[in-house]
Amino acid sequence: xxxxxxxxxxxxxxxxxxxxxxxxxxxxxxxxxxxxxxxxxxxxxxxxxxxxxxxxxxxxxxxxxxxxxxxxxxxxxxxxxxxxxxxxxxxxxxxxxxxxxxxxxxxxxxxxxxxxxxxxxxxxxxxxxxxxxxxxxxxxxxxxxxxxxxxxxxxxxxxxxxxxxxxxxxxxxxxxxxxxxxxxxxxxxxxxxxxxxxxxxxxxx
Amino acid sequence: xxxxxxxxxxxxxxxxxxxxxxxxxxxxxxxxxxxxxxxxxxxxxxxxxxxxxxxxxxxxxxxxxxxxxxxxxxxxxxxxxxxxxxxxxxxxxxxxxxxxxxxxxxxxxxxxxxxxxxxxxxxxxxxxxxxxxxxxxxxxxxxxxxxxxxxxxxxxxxxxxxxxxxxxxxxxxxxxxxxxxxxxxxxxxxxxxxxxxxxxxxxxx
Numbered sequence: 001x002x003x004x005x006x007x008x009x010x011x012x013x014x015x016x017x018x019x020x021x022x023x024x025x026x027x028x029x030x031x032x033x034x035x036x037x038x039x040x041x042x043x044x045x046x047x048x049x050x051x052x053x054x055x056x057x058x059x060x061x062x063x064x065x066x067x068x069x070x071x072x073x074x075x076x077x078x079x080x081x082x083x084x085x086x087x088x089x090x091x092x093x094x095x096x097x098x099x100x101x102x103x104x105x106x107x108x109x110x111x112x113x114x115x116x117x118x119x120x121x122x123x124x125x126x127x128x129x130x131x132x133x134x135x136x137x138x139x140x141x142x143x144x145x146x147x148x149x150x151x152x153x154x155x156x157x158x159x160x161x162x163x164x165x166x167x168x169x170x171x172x173x174x175x176x177x178x179x180x181x182x183x184x185x186x187x188x189x190x191x192x193x194x195x196x197x198x199x200x201x202x203x204x205x
Numbered sequence: 206x207x208x209x210x211x212x213x214x215x216x217x218x219x220x221x222x223x224x225x226x227x228x229x230x231x232x233x234x235x236x237x238x239x240x241x242x243x244x245x246x247x248x249x250x251x252x253x254x255x256x257x258x259x260x261x262x263x264x265x266x267x268x269x270x271x272x273x274x275x276x277x278x279x280x281x282x283x284x285x286x287x288x289x290x291x292x293x294x295x296x297x298x299x300x301x302x303x304x305x306x307x308x309x310x311x312x313x314x315x316x317x318x319x320x321x322x323x324x325x326x327x328x329x330x331x332x333x334x335x336x337x338x339x340x341x342x343x344x345x346x347x348x349x350x351x352x353x354x355x356x357x358x359x360x361x362x363x364x365x366x367x368x369x370x371x372x373x374x375x376x377x378x379x380x381x382x383x384x385x386x387x388x389x390x391x392x393x394x395x396x397x398x399x400x401x402x403x404x405x406x407x408x409x410x
Contacts, residue, residue, distance in 0.1 A: 001298065002298060002301060002302070003298075004263075004268055004269055004270050004275050004276060004277070004294065004297070004298075005260060005261075005269045005270055005271045006271055007252075007255055007256045007259055007260050007271060008256055008260060008269055008294075010252045010255070010256065011252045011253055011255075011256040013252075014248055014249045014252040014253070015249070015252075015253075017245075017249075018234050018237060018238075018249075019233065019234070019237050020230070020233070021234075025225070027295065028224065028225070028295075029223050029224070029226075030253075030256065031293060031294065031295070032223060032224050033223075033253065033256070033257055034256070034257065034260060034269070035314075035315075038257055038258065040222075041253055041254060041256075041257040042254070042257075043219055044219045044220070044222075044223075044253065045250035045253050045254050047212075047215045047216045047218075047219040047220075048216055048219070048220075048235075048238065048246055048249065048250050049246060049247070049250050050212055050215070050216075051212045051213055051215065051216040051235065051238070051239070051246075052238055052239065052243055052246040052247075053243065054212055055210060055212050055213065055239065056210075058209075063209055064209055064210045064213055064239070065209050065210055066210045066211055066212060070209050071209060072209070088236060089209065089213075089236065090232060090233075090236070092209070093206065093207060093208075093209075096207060097207070109240075110240075
């Protein structure tokens with residue numbers, strides 16, 4: 001791509017470093033900002049800068065927060081002894097949307113992925129183990145994605161806390177509600193048979 | 206979407222105002238910036254702000270430029286009497302990539318589109334008519350997109366400069382190079398028959 005302006009070229013290069021945004025989309029976004037009044041760009045850049053500079057992470061669960069302890073950890077109506085381990089804040093939002101979980105969270109900030117150079121020390125695993133050691137947790141629910149990286153992370157954490165004899169569970173894998181059996185993949189279908197649940201339980205939600 | 210942080214929510218709202226970016230993608234981009242070192246965000250916001258504040262438009266053709274006259278308009282090897290009328294800078298880049306055009310451009314900054322509230326006065330049409338009046342132009346090539354808005358814009362400009370008896374042409378519409386006839390739409394195929402060209406001409410590129 002040949003640009004008639006260095007300023008435009010810089011902006012396009014910077015935008016296209018965001019995940020999933022190529023040069024063409026970046027150019028479209030840059031031209032959109034140029035066509036619109038200057039305060040649109042200012043409010044965008046201010047919001048990004050302010051977020052990056054001032055955002056805090058909850059001291060307890062590492063969820064993104066504007067204060068030292070997030071609303072969920074501050075809520076005394078929630079069960080602080082049941083901790084749901086998730087990858088990032090999007091998973092917290094997804095689970096909160098279900099209104100089915102009354103415990104608290106522990107946000108790892110990713111999953112172990114040697115291919116991407118992410119090891120256990122890059123994640124918030126030690127603080128979780130610490131909480132288990134201190135007897136603050138009765139049950140850990142693993143809610144990482146069902147991938148090799150997710151399973152590795154689950155297993156790594158499990159090994160660290162094995163000796164403390166707390167309950168460890170993982171969210172159920174199975175046929176999604178509304179899905180047809182014939183289109184389900186074999187592994188999911190197989191697991192859903194092996195891990196079948198009492199019929200009465202399926203009536204609860 | 207419920208956010209645990211007002212700063213994050215603001216950033217996501219701002220990002221999702223960009224065209225083609227929804228809330229989910231915006232959240233993904235915001236989390237990407239949070240995961241990366243702070244200078245990544247700073248260089249992005251700096252590039253955007255600098256672009257929006259400092260960018261100039263060529264005084265002659267309204268192309269985006271860092272100086273008062275763009276490189277194309279400054280180039281004496283190009284024919285300044287043949288002017289290609291385009292919608293925006295992306296069209297200039299596309300045509301320049303073909304290396305087939307040796308004239309200069311006139312960037313309208315959009316096309317007449319009553320549905321989007323864009324009238325002739327929102328575009329750089331008057332400066333084009335002015336150049337025609339002053340006898341600076343021998344041929345105008347219309348290279349707008351082949352849509353109702355593009356055709357309306359072509360026709361509006363044509364009406365303004367009709368009396369000055371300069372050559373007005375439009376880029377050829379037809380079957381794309383490499384395309385199969387049977388899959389071409391009727392209108393394109395019809396036009397390509399009506400506007401057929403001498404066979405020798407097709408050998409030139």
